[in-house]
Amino acid sequence: MNNTPAELTVAVAGATGAVGRSMLKTLEARAFPASRVVALASSRSAGSKLPFKDTELTVRELTRNSFDGVDLALFSAGGECSRDFAPHAVAAGCVVVDNSNAWRMDERCPLVVPEVNPQALEEHNGIIGNPNCSTIQMVVALKPLHDAASITRVVVSTYQAVSGSGQKAVDELESQVRRMFNMQEPEAKVYPHRIAFNCLPQIDVFMPNGYTREEMKMTLETVKIMGDPSIKVTATTVRVPVFYGHSESVNIETRKKLSAKEARAILSRAPGVQVADNPELKIYPMPIDAAGEYEVFVGRIREDESIANGLNLWVVADNILKGAALNAVQISELLLEKNLLRVKNPRLFLQDA
Amino acid sequence: MNNTPAELTVAVAGATGAVGRSMLKTLEARAFPASRVVALASSRSAGSKLPFKDTELTVRELTRNSFDGVDLALFSAGGECSRDFAPHAVAAGCVVVDNSNAWRMDERCPLVVPEVNPQALEEHNGIIGNPNCSTIQMVVALKPLHDAASITRVVVSTYQAVSGSGQKAVDELESQVRRMFNMQEPEAKVYPHRIAFNCLPQIDVFMPNGYTREEMKMTLETVKIMGDPSIKVTATTVRVPVFYGHSESVNIETRKKLSAKEARAILSRAPGVQVADNPELKIYPMPIDAAGEYEVFVGRIREDESIANGLNLWVVADNILKGAALNAVQISELLLEKNLLRVKNPRLFLQDA
Numbered sequence: 001m002n003n004t005p006a007e008l009t010v011a012v013a014g015a016t017g018a019v020g021r022s023m024l025k026t027l028e029a030r031a032f033p034a035s036r037v038v039a040l041a042s043s044r045s046a047g048s049k050l051p052f053k054d055t056e057l058t059v060r061e062l063t064r065n066s067f068d069g070v071d072l073a074l075f076s077a078g079g080e081c082s083r084d085f086a087p088h089a090v091a092a093g094c095v096v097v098d099n100s101n102a103w104r105m106d107e108r109c110p111l112v113v114p115e116v117n118p119q120a121l122e123e124h125n126g127i128i129g130n131p132n133c134s135t136i137q138m139v140v141a142l143k144p145l146h147d148a149a150s151i152t153r154v155v156v157s158t159y160q161a162v163s164g165s166g167q168k169a170v171d172e173l174e175s176q177v178r179r180m181f182n183m184q185e186p187e188a189k190v191y192p193h194r195i196a197f198n199c200l201p202q203i204d205v206f207m208p209n210g211y212t213r214e215e216m217k218m219t220l221e222t223v224k225i226m227g228d229p230s231i232k233v234t235a236t237t238v239r240v241p242v243f244y245g246h247s248e249s250v251n252i253e254t255r256k257k258l259s260a261k262e263a264r265a266i267l268s269r270a271p272g273v274q275v276a277d278n279p280e281l282k283i284y285p286m287p288i289d290a291a292g293e294y295e296v297f298v299g300r301i302r303e304d305e306s307i308a309n310g311l312n313l314w315v316v317a318d319n320i321l322k323g324a325a326l327n328a329v330q331i332s333e334l335l336l337e338k339n340l341l342r343v344k345n346p347r348l349f350l351q352d353a
Numbered sequence: 354m355n356n357t358p359a360e361l362t363v364a365v366a367g368a369t370g371a372v373g374r375s376m377l378k379t380l381e382a383r384a385f386p387a388s389r390v391v392a393l394a395s396s397r398s399a400g401s402k403l404p405f406k407d408t409e410l411t412v413r414e415l416t417r418n419s420f421d422g423v424d425l426a427l428f429s430a431g432g433e434c435s436r437d438f439a440p441h442a443v444a445a446g447c448v449v450v451d452n453s454n455a456w457r458m459d460e461r462c463p464l465v466v467p468e469v470n471p472q473a474l475e476e477h478n479g480i481i482g483n484p485n486c487s488t489i490q491m492v493v494a495l496k497p498l499h500d501a502a503s504i505t506r507v508v509v510s511t512y513q514a515v516s517g518s519g520q521k522a523v524d525e526l527e528s529q530v531r532r533m534f535n536m537q538e539p540e541a542k543v544y545p546h547r548i549a550f551n552c553l554p555q556i557d558v559f560m561p562n563g564y565t566r567e568e569m570k571m572t573l574e575t576v577k578i579m580g581d582p583s584i585k586v587t588a589t590t591v592r593v594p595v596f597y598g599h600s601e602s603v604n605i606e607t608r609k610k611l612s613a614k615e616a617r618a619i620l621s622r623a624p625g626v627q628v629a630d631n632p633e634l635k636i637y638p639m640p641i642d643a644a645g646e647y648e649v650f651v652g653r654i655r656e657d658e659s660i661a662n663g664l665n666l667w668v669v670a671d672n673i674l675k676g677a678a679l680n681a682v683q684i685s686e687l688l689l690e691k692n693l694l695r696v697k698n699p700r701l702f703l704q705d706a
Contacts, residue, residue: 153659157510157602159552159591177530192635199512199593199600199640201653201667206632210613210655219658232659236602236667238512240552241594247552249510249589249602260563279559282545287552300554302563305572306506306585314554314589 004033004336011070011094013062013085014077015039015050018167019099022325023074024052030329033336040066041077067092071341074328075099087353090126091346095335097128097328101213104129104221108348111224114330115272116143120227121334126343128331131225132217133323134158134237134246139225140296140322141315142252144270145263146226149254149309154233156218159240159247160203161287164319165190170243177241191239200239212237245287246319254309260301263311267298272322277301285316293318294326357386357689364423364447366415366438367430368392368403371520372452375678376427377405383682386689393419394430420445424694427681428452440706443479444699448688450481450681454566457482457574461701464577467683468625469496473580474687479696481684484578485570486676487511487590487599492578493649493675494668495605497623498616499579502607502662507586509571512593512600513556514640517672518543523596530594544592553592565590598640599672607662613654616664620651625675630654638669646671647679 010027014020020041027034039050039057046061060066062081067073067089075082075089075098082102089096103109110120111129116139121128131139134156142151162169169190176186176196188194192202203214211219218235240247258266268275276285277299285297296317304310317323335341363380367373373394380387392403392410399414413419415434420426420442428435428451435455442449456462463473464482469492474481484492495504515522522543529539529549541547545555556567564572571588593600611619621628629638630652638650649670657663670676688694 155508155604155657155659157589159512159593174534178534181531181534193639194641197595197641199595199669201600201602201637201639202632202635209658210632210653234604234657234659234663234665236510236604236653236665238600238602240512242550242552247554247591249554249591251508251587251589251604279555279563282555284554286546286554288547288550300563300589304508304587305562306508306587310587312587312589316552 010034011038011073019076064088067094087349099130133319135221137317149256149258153253155251161242203237244291362389363387364391364426372429417441420447440702452483486672488574490670502609502611506606508604514595556590597644
């Protein structure tokens, strides 16, 4: 990264959460050229320690003044926190990459997946949206196919891991299984129903049209990231008893006919994609294989024989990495590379704070 | 049932398996008017005892001569067994309801879901196919919608329970979880990969077109049961770490526009269906609720905004009951009711044996 400033201070807001910890780990693993890293969280976590490189970071309380002297902040502290604090970060001259839902659909904020729409970063105004986990892995797989054959419609059903709801949901699945195996009643606190050995067809809250917010994110964010309102997406999002790794059954219709073989070839050379598609050897993407990996895994690539131009795909990725922390760090790397680590109008978002 | 013969002997072939046991339980629970029930299985299980009503049945070895004096046989002993023995049963004058894949697509054999195509039984030739579990629950939900609005296309993704692979798969999921929670390496024997906390996008073997046999069953059996080759089905079938109950994310396109409200009203009065669709109260079908129940549960009924005439549904049923044993017993009840417990040409299938 040629455009690294001599002194670069990076903050992680929500550093103690599952995604925040993964952000720190990913900054370290990819040797992000920060001269200083600041871990921010709620007052409850202030003072606690987080491992980073060969040392420990002392968590500080996230306040409006946390961003003085900070060049870049990765937010993963929930929508409310992002709405409250991101405008102040920008006002302090800090560029924000926000993992929450707060700014994603705001017209002033680009929504970026580096493999898909890196150009959207060029005109950023200080806050950059990191998309929803389910959307990120889907668009990484769909973009090269869209470029080749023009996708008109997507029918997607997801199989989402509990880690998408944070560490408390990982603990809940584990504790429910342990209790059941010890003949005790499992308790549901994070989810409205038991998740152990069950499927929950609800992720996030319900909207007036009967879809969940998670489902509508996949519909709306896909269009924004792909930059093409002619792509129609209908989604059914489902939580399954898996710890790490989201899976997606994705059906697409294209303007141009694409054979399974052509799609496989296109995806094989696509950035951020790893094709895992050898039925004879029982090779296909699975969440237990994707966990801990950076790539989006695509397999079960088949022509959909129910329509003229259709394909079925099975898309799996680590929801905490590519679905959140890694994508945010990749955006940060791109900001450096493109020399975009600057705020044009520090007061732009203050009216919203 | 008015047409019950004075003496009615029923055999269950494969009585010791998960579905066989459930067949016996369902015959008992629904007070099927058998004067005698014979439990048949491989020589390995011969002599073992199975509970039935207030007594026990001694399992006998399944042979070509097992069906002398038997009026009705429910088979669930695997495809090979059905291919070998069903023709001999028919030759002995016994009507066979077969849960395997062996005869389902044979033109001489009707493939029946009582709520969908009871009329197909009328002209049976001695062997009646009991459809694939995933197909049964889907067509129960789709038939009333097809009647109202003419379904042209179905995109379905399944979330299938391990019990669909028999008791050994139930044991495998449990043992894998126990081992993992005790820091031991989980062993995969029934499935090609670990199923605990994983999703396996493979059910049954792969076909030359890249689909699994399970996926093609959903495509082909749906057309045969619904009696309408204009219904195009594309399926992705996935095993999930759930013990009992298959879930399905079903997207349909119809000739006539159907609102979610209309679909809900139609399904509310459909036979064998229970609508569970109240997002505000977080009510939707889940496998843990469907387990042990007879109905097909339908919820998450939404208009698909990506096309003019489309709906999304979430369909859940007990795969061992409505998906297998219950459907076979319902077919048997219908055979009695319609006075169809007779074999027209006992020699018809002998050439295939």
